[in-house]
Amino acid sequence: MARIARALLKRLGGMAIVLALVVTVVFVIVRVTPGDPAAVMLGSDATPADIAQLRTKMGLDAPLITQYAQFVLGIFKGDLGQSIFLNQPVTTALATRAEPTFFLTLFSILIAVGIALPVGILSAVKRGTIFDQIVVTLTMVAASVPSFWLGLMLMQVFAVSMGWFPASGYGGPDTPFLERLHHLVLPAVALGIVNSALITRFTRASMLDVLGDDYVRTAKAKGAGAARVILKHALKNAMIPIITVIGLSIAMLVAGAVVTETVFGLPGIGNLVVSAVLRRDYPVIQGALLVVAAIYVLINFVVDMLYILVDPRVRL
Amino acid sequence: MTTMASVSMPFAAKLRRLFGNRAMLLGAIILAVVVLAALLAPWIAPYAPNKLSIVNKLKPPSGTNWFGTDEFGRDILSRAIFAGRISLLVSLGVVCLSTVIGVFLGVIAGFFRSLDAPISRLLDAMMSFPDILLAIALVAALGPSLTTVILALGITYAPRLARIIRGSTLVLRELPYIEAAVAMGLPTWQILLRHVLLNLASPILVQATFVFASAMLAEASLSFLGVGVSTDMPTWGTMLASGREYMNNAPWLMLFPGLAIVFSVLSLQLLGDGLRDLVDPRLAKEN
Numbered sequence: 001m002a003r004i005a006r007a008l009l010k011r012l013g014g015m016a017i018v019l020a021l022v023v024t025v026v027f028v029i030v031r032v033t034p035g036d037p038a039a040v041m042l043g044s045d046a047t048p049a050d051i052a053q054l055r056t057k058m059g060l061d062a063p064l065i066t067q068y069a070q071f072v073l074g075i076f077k078g079d080l081g082q083s084i085f086l087n088q089p090v091t092t093a094l095a096t097r098a099e100p101t102f103f104l105t106l107f108s109i110l111i112a113v114g115i116a117l118p119v120g121i122l123s124a125v126k127r128g129t130i131f132d133q134i135v136v137t138l139t140m141v142a143a144s145v146p147s148f149w150l151g152l153m154l155m156q157v158f159a160v161s162m163g164w165f166p167a168s169g170y171g172g173p174d175t176p177f178l179e180r181l182h183h184l185v186l187p188a189v190a191l192g193i194v195n196s197a198l199i200t201r202f203t204r205a206s207m208l209d210v211l212g213d214d215y216v217r218t219a220k221a222k223g224a225g226a227a228r229v230i231l232k233h234a235l236k237n238a239m240i241p242i243i244t245v246i247g248l249s250i251a252m253l254v255a256g257a258v259v260t261e262t263v264f265g266l267p268g269i270g271n272l273v274v275s276a277v278l279r280r281d282y283p284v285i286q287g288a289l290l291v292v293a294a295i296y297v298l299i300n301f302v303v304d305m306l307y308i309l310v311d312p313r314v315r316l
Numbered sequence: 317m318t319t320m321a322s323v324s325m326p327f328a329a330k331l332r333r334l335f336g337n338r339a340m341l342l343g344a345i346i347l348a349v350v351v352l353a354a355l356l357a358p359w360i361a362p363y364a365p366n367k368l369s370i371v372n373k374l375k376p377p378s379g380t381n382w383f384g385t386d387e388f389g390r391d392i393l394s395r396a397i398f399a400g401r402i403s404l405l406v407s408l409g410v411v412c413l414s415t416v417i418g419v420f421l422g423v424i425a426g427f428f429r430s431l432d433a434p435i436s437r438l439l440d441a442m443m444s445f446p447d448i449l450l451a452i453a454l455v456a457a458l459g460p461s462l463t464t465v466i467l468a469l470g471i472t473y474a475p476r477l478a479r480i481i482r483g484s485t486l487v488l489r490e491l492p493y494i495e496a497a498v499a500m501g502l503p504t505w506q507i508l509l510r511h512v513l514l515n516l517a518s519p520i521l522v523q524a525t526f527v528f529a530s531a532m533l534a535e536a537s538l539s540f541l542g543v544g545v546s547t548d549m550p551t552w553g554t555m556l557a558s559g560r561e562y563m564n565n566a567p568w569l570m571l572f573p574g575l576a577i578v579f580s581v582l583s584l585q586l587l588g589d590g591l592r593d594l595v596d597p598r599l600a601k602e603n
Contacts, residue, residue: 022441029457030457143581146577148540148556152574254449258448293444
């Protein structure tokens, strides 16, 4: 127990440092804008008075160090600034768009893992067979497909031609939950398939690593059934790299969601970021970057903690 | 490990492995075709990429327009060939920039113990941002242009390279010949340049290939979103973005630029995998 507590504390310390750096990087990114961000945001028609007013509103008048202190203080108070174009707090803008992104990411990862684990394990067990070769080839191809393009192709076939799924949108707030989820099927499948490629490759490689180990041979020699050997002995020991890559995939899914949400017109965080970028709504870009990176750091933390649960030998 | 394997394998054996790896060879051939097509675009493209022909708009693939035409009657094949130039140029720029930054940070972090922790934490922080998200935020801050897209993606991918190079440098640092060089009092820069960097060539090459593939996908995504390179020349991403509107009646607008991306990225993945197997035979056994 003390071991877990020590590891937890050590990782929490590391996480705090990384989060502090993430905050600084986000702050710097928006400030590297050549010229005046307020002038860029308002466009060429803006008067000097408008620009000055926006500069004050965004706190750009203050010295950099004061701006940074205010930014950090705001984060602690849950205040990520005000969206200029949406005329609402950034936290509200993010919160109202979190649902589609959350479910899209969740379904995509479920689809990716649902495909990758069985296929990767089977491919390793049947190494060198036609099945294995097909899997290796398909994962290579899937990893080369832009998820937004796959999404468009799926949309063309299953939404436009066959009419099985809605082509875009997410429905309004009054739309029943299940119907809203119906809108997520095609984007989740597109993202899930592309992300399953990496997880499948890692599962296969990780299983191949352990299948030749002594304890697996011993288990076989003792007459344990194939399923028991694979699932209980091999998979359990192959899980660490697989968990790592699943954690990594979640971050990649968020990146994929940015483009996929735009393709399918889903009102999620990805879509919010893209429109914020096109309108140069810096507070929104800043807030979204911060929240997404913080989620990623948290996921990494959880993955590290899972290591200890999966493999008691792991020392963090 | 990687570097040791690459050093100890005789050249002839390397060559045999190189040509014995059919997947890698296929990747190299596809990539060569894409690169040659891009380089020779003005001579091999059947039409000028921006030549309008309204009477021929949205024509399906035929003998005169192999990949069909777009909403302005422009030849898709010619545009796809020219678009390869931008994609390759951006990806190459990204590879060069991220390699320079990544190798510098990776070697420094791996070689100097006191700098390892701060650099590694910074890399952790940079890698907490999903690639596209960080890139579009940087493009938003810097403004969309060829240079800023290369800069944004270069900064995005540098930490990925740095982390790998740091790991390889950590291994190298402990090897007897580096210790001997330090003991002999060789200047640090000389050790880094002549002994460390030279032995990192293989992992750098392998990772650079994968960064090339990722950069190509990212550039296509940025162009598709309208925050990529702003130029008169088409890119695969902008071709997909403008073709979307006509997708229902003219699916070829989406099919061919998409396939161009898939084949180019696939060729780099095959090449990267093959190179990795070549420099690290332990991994080859697993495939």
